[in-house]
Amino acid sequence: MEKNFILAGFGGQGILLAGTILANAFMLDDKNVTWYPCYGAEMRGGTVNCEIVVSDNEVSSVHKQDTDYALVLNQQSFDKFVQRVKSGGTIIANSTLVAESHPRNDIKYVFAPMGEMANELGTSKVTNVVSLGVLASVCDIVNKASLALGIEKVLGEKKKDLLPLNIKALNMYD
Amino acid sequence: MKNNEKVLIKGNYAIAQAAINAGCQCYFGYPMTPQTEIGEYLSSKMPELGRGFVCAESELAAINMVIGAVSTGVKAMTTSSSCAVALMQEALSYACGDEVPVVLVNVMRAGPGLGYIYPAQGDYNQSVYGGGNGDYKIIVLAPSTVQECVNYTYRAFYLAQKYRNPVILLADGLLGQMMEPASFGENPYPEVDVSSWALTGAKGREGRAIYSCAPDEKKQIQHIYNLFRKFEVIAENETSYDEFEVEDADIILTAFGSMTRNIKAAMKVLREKGIKAGCFRPITLSPFPSKRINELAKQGKDFVVVEMNMGQMLKDVEYSVKGQSKVSLINRPCGEWLSVEEIVSSVEKMVEVSYAAGI
Amino acid sequence: MQQVFSIPNSMKKDFKYTFCPGCDHGIAVRLVAELIDEMGLKEKTICSTSIGCSVFLYDFLDVDCIEAPHGRACASATGVKRANPDKFVFTYQGDGDFASIGLAESMHTALRGEKVAAICINNTTYGMTGGQMGPTTIMGQITTTSPAGRNVDYNGYPIKIAEHIALCDGTAFSARVALDTVPHINEAKKALKKAFQVQLDGLGFGFVEILSSCPTNWHMSPEDAHKRVREEMMPVFPLGVFKDITAEVK
Numbered sequence: 147m148e149k150n151f152i153l154a155g156f157g158g159q160g161i162l163l164a165g166t167i168l169a170n171a172f173m174l175d176d177k178n179v180t181w182y183p184c185y186g187a188e189m190r191g192g193t194v195n196c197e198i199v200v201s202d203n204e205v206s207s208v209h210k211q212d213t214d215y216a217l218v219l220n221q222q223s224f225d226k227f228v229q230r231v232k233s234g235g236t237i238i239a240n241s242t243l244v245a246e247s248h249p250r251n252d253i254k255y256v257f258a259p260m261g262e263m264a265n266e267l268g269t270s271k272v273t274n275v276v277s278l279g280v281l282a283s284v285c286d287i288v289n290k291a292s293l294a295l296g297i298e299k300v301l302g303e304k305k306k307d308l309l310p311l312n313i314k315a316l317n318m319y320d
Numbered sequence: 321m322k323n324n325e326k327v328l329i330k331g332n333y334a335i336a337q338a339a340i341n342a343g344c345q346c347y348f349g350y351p352m353t354p355q356t357e358i359g360e361y362l363s364s365k366m367p368e369l370g371r372g373f374v375c376a377e378s379e380l381a382a383i384n385m386v387i388g389a390v391s392t393g394v395k396a397m398t399t400s401s402s403c404a405v406a407l408m409q410e411a412l413s414y415a416c417g418d419e420v421p422v423v424l425v426n427v428m429r430a431g432p433g434l435g436y437i438y439p440a441q442g443d444y445n446q447s448v449y450g451g452g453n454g455d456y457k458i459i460v461l462a463p464s465t466v467q468e469c470v471n472y473t474y475r476a477f478y479l480a481q482k483y484r485n486p487v488i489l490l491a492d493g494l495l496g497q498m499m500e501p502a503s504f505g506e507n508p509y510p511e512v513d514v515s516s517w518a519l520t521g522a523k524g525r526e527g528r529a530i531y532s533c534a535p536d537e538k539k540q541i542q543h544i545y546n547l548f549r550k551f552e553v554i555a556e557n558e559t560s561y562d563e564f565e566v567e568d569a570d571i572i573l574t575a576f577g578s579m580t581r582n583i584k585a586a587m588k589v590l591r592e593k594g595i596k597a598g599c600f601r602p603i604t605l606s607p608f609p610s611k612r613i614n615e616l617a618k619q620g621k622d623f624v625v626v627e628m629n630m631g632q633m634l635k636d637v638e639y640s641v642k643g644q645s646k647v648s649l650i651n652r653p654c655g656e657w658l659s660v661e662e663i664v665s666s667v668e669k670m671v672e673v674s675y676a677a678g679i
Numbered sequence: 680m681q682q683v684f685s686i687p688n689s690m691k692k693d694f695k696y697t698f699c700p701g702c703d704h705g706i707a708v709r710l711v712a713e714l715i716d717e718m719g720l721k722e723k724t725i726c727s728t729s730i731g732c733s734v735f736l737y738d739f740l741d742v743d744c745i746e747a748p749h750g751r752a753c754a755s756a757t758g759v760k761r762a763n764p765d766k767f768v769f770t771y772q773g774d775g776d777f778a779s780i781g782l783a784e785s786m787h788t789a790l791r792g793e794k795v796a797a798i799c800i801n802n803t804t805y806g807m808t809g810g811q812m813g814p815t816t817i818m819g820q821i822t823t824t825s826p827a828g829r830n831v832d833y834n835g836y837p838i839k840i841a842e843h844i845a846l847c848d849g850t851a852f853s854a855r856v857a858l859d860t861v862p863h864i865n866e867a868k869k870a871l872k873k874a875f876q877v878q879l880d881g882l883g884f885g886f887v888e889i890l891s892s893c894p895t896n897w898h899m900s901p902e903d904a905h906k907r908v909r910e911e912m913m914p915v916f917p918l919g920v921f922k923d924i925t926a927e928v929k
Binding site: 179204205209211299 | 326494498581657
Binding site: 345346348372373374376377378380381382384385386387388389390391392394396410411414418519520521522523524526527528529530531532533535 | 691697721722723724725727728735737738740741742743744745746747748751754755756757758759760761762763766783784786787791
């Protein structure tokens, strides 16, 4: 088994962090995993993305031409990455910022108002974690309990007080 | 981070932490994408540990600070990327001539010139053959995973002191920026006794000088011969490589650094398609595992070199094969890594062409 | 019988100077060796040497030396000092090494307040390569690369090193001295001692620029060369202490 995920959004939506949590969750599940960002000038404003590859074996290429799953938080990312989803793959979009559309008929679509769900918790800052909850609901290999541990790891001791809010965000979508 | 627990960590941070664990006492560096995180990480860690850290005014200064520090027997390093490593070539030549254990990490980006920050592998020649003057050789280690970034950083500090020779850890932007689980364990290498040459002050002995040139021609000639005898010993003891399924292979994919990952995956796909492919991956680019490549070539196995440059390691593979079998190149100068699919389809085309030509 | 002269303990017993007859380098090196002896520094000294006429310093001084590439002596000295804060570290460089090719390293070492000392020999020319125009070549001076004399349109102006170094906040001591007369030599030794002492006291960068003759490349007798130091160099490069934070403290 080898699956890959592209996570994309605006700079500031915490997409790289969401990717880090996801990669940590896979590591805690004893899977081989890599996290690879778009980096450099691309990081200054505009869209940002990272790619996670999870595998039972050694991860080969960390940056692939197509993807099994795309998790997109804004319209630009939807438009860009809907074309890179493998036939039979899934795109998961934040319908708060992405207009529902189905430009291809060979992939699955999941739309969820992640931004609004985050706002219900009082801050749009947790949109990224809400989106991971959505991903876990539609993707068998993503384990919510491991994501929770991943969040704990990424927050660390310094930001431990943010854990309850983030766990709530993770469980917003069912 | 000194236990066997796995942590998800970026290649750059892994190198930095491994340097700390290896006993690196001083870091000197200048920002340069895509390796700047190494200096950022160490800027807080080194002072906490009471070790040296200087934001140097240039890469030129940084590597010369390393020369100063390591000449006193301590471990020290600098890190940079391609076009700034070009600035360090003079000092690398000196460090070789001086026989001081400089450790340099190059997280490669594209070139020539500024080259932007696309990942690339265009510094094979710069590392292995060097841009400095005179006859000298550097030990070059090329990791392919974040775990290997840790392991080879440990090894780099050890080899540098063991042979009193500069060592380059040649990573690339992809490895520097990616995260992968890695464990640090303990530095597995013993401490090297440096007391016979390190500058510690002329206490109870004559003053010592570390220098690369002798005003006496005979001495200078002897110095170069001694250096090259040392390089022979290094080649004998330290040449290392990985090989996979080469025994029955007709065609062997060869790559260095993080491209190794892609050729291993491509090999599996090719085997599923009935093409007997193997993989050969040099770990030490210098000394280069020529002997083993030649053995495999003599068995009639063809080589396909896959690299993110215009064909640099290709020359060393061709030299090693010595016309015993066919050597081909699959490459791109920089940017998106050649995908497994691209490698597979290129190899398939090569095989078809060979078949059609009856070879 | 009273001994009135001896080779300093910190000099090699069998050394042979590679300096030209009449050159002031020999006096400067001797002053450094005398001070290392008098201040009891030999066992803790590490010198960062340079490229130029001073290149074989390690053949004269009996202290530990690391050879730095051209211009990089202050960077190497920084590395030595950061790795060994308890050692006494100094550079000995020419003006081309310190103030031309190595100006960035020299300035930044001063700006960082690196606790090392630097000695720079200013002889207004690149000596070892045979007398070309350098960063300190004075206006009108004829060299092999300024055959009509240094002129502004082609060559710009010489650098006043000690004054520039004095402007750096990390500098604890900066002075310019000369070796043309016995009183000046005594003054030079005092300045060098101060530059060494500020390092030992952990106060910052210590710097001494030494005006020096180069009879060979100036095509002068040693006596005339010293006359030139006085009459042509000193008006451009005045002697004096440009910064001494120990005096300010008082």
